[in-house]
Amino acid sequence: xxxxxxxxxxxxxxxxxxxxxPPPVITADGAYAARLxxxxxxxxxxxxxxxxxxxxxxxxxGDQPEEPGTEVLPMADGRVLIHRVVDGRHxxxxxxxxxxxxxxxxxxxxxxxxxxxxxxxxxPVGHHAYALAVGAAxxxxxxxxxxxxxxxxxxxxxxxxSGGVWLDGEARMLALDRELDGRVKAVAVDLGRxxxxxxxxxxxxDSDDRLLLADxxxxxxxxxxxxxxxxxxxxxxxxxxxxxxFPECLRLPxxxxxxxxxxxxxxxxxxxxxxxxxxDGAAGTWLGLWRPAERRLHxxxxxEGWLAGAGWWTREGGLRLPYVTEAVACGVAEVEPLxxxxxxxxxxxxxxxxxxxxxxxxxxxx
Numbered sequence: 001x002x003x004x005x006x007x008x009x010x011x012x013x014x015x016x017x018x019x020x021x022p023p024p025v026i027t028a029d030g031a032y033a034a035r036l037x038x039x040x041x042x043x044x045x046x047x048x049x050x051x052x053x054x055x056x057x058x059x060x061x062g063d064q065p066e067e068p069g070t071e072v073l074p075m076a077d078g079r080v081l082i083h084r085v086v087d088g089r090h091x092x093x094x095x096x097x098x099x100x101x102x103x104x105x106x107x108x109x110x111x112x113x114x115x116x117x118x119x120x121x122x123x124p125v126g127h128h129a130y131a132l133a134v135g136a137a138x139x140x141x142x143x144x145x146x147x148x149x150x151x152x153x154x155x156x157x158x159x160x161x162s163g164g165v166w167l168d169g170e171a172r173m174l175a176l177d178r179e180l181d182g183r184v185k186a187v188a189v190d191l192g193r194x195x196x197x198x199x200x201x202x203x204x205x206d207s208d209d210r211l212l213l214a215d216x217x218x219x220x221x222x223x224x225x226x227x228x229x230x231x232x233x234x235x236x237x238x239x240x241x242x243x244x245x246f247p248e249c250l251r252l253p254x255x256x257x258x259x260x261x262x263x264x265x266x267x268x269x270x271x272x273x274x275x276x277x278x279x280d281g282a283a284g285t286w287l288g289l290w291r292p293a294e295r296r297l298h299x300x301x302x303x304e305g306w307l308a309g310a311g312w313w314t315r316e317g318g319l320r321l322p323y324v325t326e327a328v329a330c331g332v333a334e335v336e337p338l339x340x341x342x343x344x345x346x347x348x349x350x351x352x353x354x355x356x357x358x359x360x361x362x363x364x365x366x
Contacts, residue, residue, distance in 0.1 A: 023035065023307040023308060023309045023310035023322075024046075024048055024074075024307055024310050024322055025072065025073055025074060025121070025122060025310075026050070026074070026122070026310060026311075026312055026322075027074045027075070027076055027122050027126055028122050028123065028124045028126065028166070029051075029076065029126065030050055030051065030312045030314075030320070031049075031050055031051040031076065032047060032048065032049060032050060032051075032074040032075070032076070032078055033047070033048035033050055033074055033310070033322060034046065034047050034048070034072040034073060034074040034080045034081075035048070035072065035307070036066060036068070036070055036072055037057075037059070041065075042061075042065035043065055043066040043067070043068055043070065044059055044060065044061040044062070044065065044066060045059075045060040045061070045062075045066065045070075045072045045080055045082055045095055046058065046059050046060060047060060047074065047078065047080050047095075047097075048074075048322065048330055049078070050320075050322075050332065055322075055330050055331065055332045056330050057329055057330035058097050060080055060095045060096075060097060060102045061102060062095075062102060062104070066082075066084070067084070067085070070082060070083065070084055071083040071118065071119045073119050073122060073129050073145075074122065075094070075126055075127060075129070075145065076126020076127055077126070077127065078096070079094045079095060079096045079105075080094070080095045080096070081093070081094055081095075081107075081119070081129050081144070081145050082094075082095055083117075083119055083131070083144075086109070088111075088113065089109040089110070089111050090109055090110045090111075090112065090117045090131075090133075091106070091108075091109040092106075092107040092108060092109065092110075092129075092144045092145060092151060093105065093106050093107060094107060094145065107144065107145055107150055107151065108150030108151050109151070110131070110133065110142055110144070110151050112133040112135070112140065114135060114136065115133040115134055115135045115140070116133070116134045117131055117132065117133040117134075117142075118131060118132055118134075119131050119144070120132060120164040120174070121164055121165070121166070123166065123171040124166050124168070124169045124170065124171045124216070125146075125170065125171040127145070127146045128143060128145060128146035128171060129143075129144050129145035129146060130142065130143055130144065130154070130164075130174075131144045132161055132162070132164065132176070134160050134161060134162070135160075136160075137158070137159075137160075138156050138157060138158050138159065138160075139156070139157045139159065139160060139161035139176070139178075140153060140155070140156055140157075141153075141154040141155040141156075141157065141174075141189065141195060142154060154191060154195055155189060155191075155194065155195020156195070157176070157178065157187075157189065157195065157197055158178075158180065158197075159178040159179055159180035160178070160179040160180075161176040161177065161178045161179075162176070162177050162179075163175070163176055163177040163186070163210060163211065163212075164176060165211050165212070165213060165214045166214070166216070167188065167214050167216065167238065168216050169216045171191070172190065172191050172192045173188055173189070173190060173191070174188070174189045174191060175187070175188055175189075175200055175211045175214065176189060177210045177211065178197075183206070183207075183208060184208040184209065184210060185199065185200075185201055185202060185208075185209050186200045186201040186209055186210055186211040186223075187199055187200050188200045201223065201225070201244075203223075203225050203227040203243075203244055204227045207225050207226050207227035208225065208226050209223065209224075209225045209227065210223065210224045210225070211223055212224055212233075212258070212259055213259050213260070213261075213262050213275075214238065214262075215262040215263070215264060215266070215270070215273055216264075217264050217265055217266055217267050218237075218266040218267060218268065218269055218270040218272075218273050219237045219238040219239060219240065219268075219270055220235060220237060220238075220262060220266075220270035220273045220275075220292065221235060221236045221237065221238055222234075222235055222259045222262065222275065223235060223236060223244055225244065225246075227244075228246050232246040232250070232251060233246065233247070233250040233251075233257060233259070234246040234247075235247070235270075235292050237270050240270075245292075247290075247292075247295065248295075249290065249294075249295055249296055249297040250277075250290065250297060252279065252297075254281060254282070255279055255280065255281040256278075256279070256280040256281070257277050257278075257279055257288060258277060258278045258279075258280070258309065259275050259276065259277045259278075260276055260277065260278055260309050260310070260311060261275070261276040261311050261312050261313050261319065262274075262275050262276075262313065263275070263313035263314075263315070263317055264313060264315055265315035270292060271291065271292045271293035272291065272293060273291065273292065274289060274290075274291055274313060274317055274319070274337070274338050275289070275290050275291065275292075276288070276289060276311055276313065276319050276335075277289070277290060277297075278308055278309045279299065285302060285306075285308045286299060286300065286301055286302050287299065287300050287301070287302050287321075287335070289319070289335070289338055291338060298338065300335075302321070303321055303323045303331075303333035304323065304325055305323040305324045305325040305328070305331070306321050306322070306323045306333070307321075307322050307323060307324065310322050316337060317337030317338060318334055318335065318336065318337050319334070319335035319337075320332050320333070320334060320335075321333045321334075321335065
């Protein structure tokens with residue numbers, strides 16, 4: 001069922017403690033989600049259908065409970081990809097409901113001794129899924145669902161990579177945070193050219209620069225960097241002509257601020273994109289809403305049972321937040337859109353710090 005609409009009223013502390021339930025992973029189009037749910041002491045995969053008049057959950061239990069660290073990923077056709085570690089091998093299977101049971105389509109396994117393998121966020125091409133296997137000196141990129149003959153090795157990238165942000169709507173350009181020579185810099189991996197790597201973020205020579213989120217429509221990038229002297233949240237524009245900016249309103253002492261969703265559909269107007277942020281502190285977890293054009297961070301209470309860190313924006317600017325309570329097994333709360341931001345004043349172009357941005361040529365307003 002759908003919760004009452006939430007009004008974005010300012011606040012300084014949450015009204016309820018954070019929920020321990022793991023957040024669901026949501027498809028790029030917001031149609032489905034998947035998570036590992038807990039019943040008693042047993043973990044099992046669960047699919048959420050989000051594009052119906054009322055959201056609903058379908059349990060997908062296997063023959064035995066899953067391990068707590070098992071990964072799941074929703075696919076565009078409603079199936080759920082599950083990543084299990086079996087006898088040291090990373091096995092991938094598609095799950096789907098079959099009346100009272102769960103159907104399984106084995107996709108094969110990846111053997112990567114000594115490497116840590118994790119799924120990447122859902123691809124904009126919803127029938128593909130990718131994973132990173134991080135080794136001592138390099139990182140392997142695997143296509144684990146959507147290939148012709150099971151898991152396929154796509155690229156070997158020097159350095160230890162983490163993160164994973166899609167830069168376009170065709171799942172060709174992937175941004176990764178690469179640790180190399182003692183520094184972390186976001187790089188772009190071109191899947192259309194065999195995994196060719198190019199620099200993406202280079203704010204300062206001695207800074208660690210990570211990409212947290214990107215919006216393909218507007219080019220807005222959400223960045224975490226210690227270039228200002230300590231870790232700060234900043235924003236820039238892919239292919240833009242202005243340096244990364246670090247708004248003072250996103251600097252909250254003794255609190256962790258993490259962006260988790262960007263409003264789509266704001267073509268060529270990155271300053272107008274609404275951004276949702278998770279705020280964590282000693283008092284609990286709550287929400288932040290912000291636009292780059294504004295100098296204010298709106299803070300508001302999260303809905304009861306929010307699966308913290310999960311949510312998505314509609315193109316109209318409404319924020320959707322999944323939640324679970326004792327009374328509601330699958331709920332989506334709605335946050336009203338922020339008031340439109342005022343148009344920014346023109347600013348003269350300066351050198352771009354997003355070096356060799358692979359999707360350059362985009363008009364910049366930031």
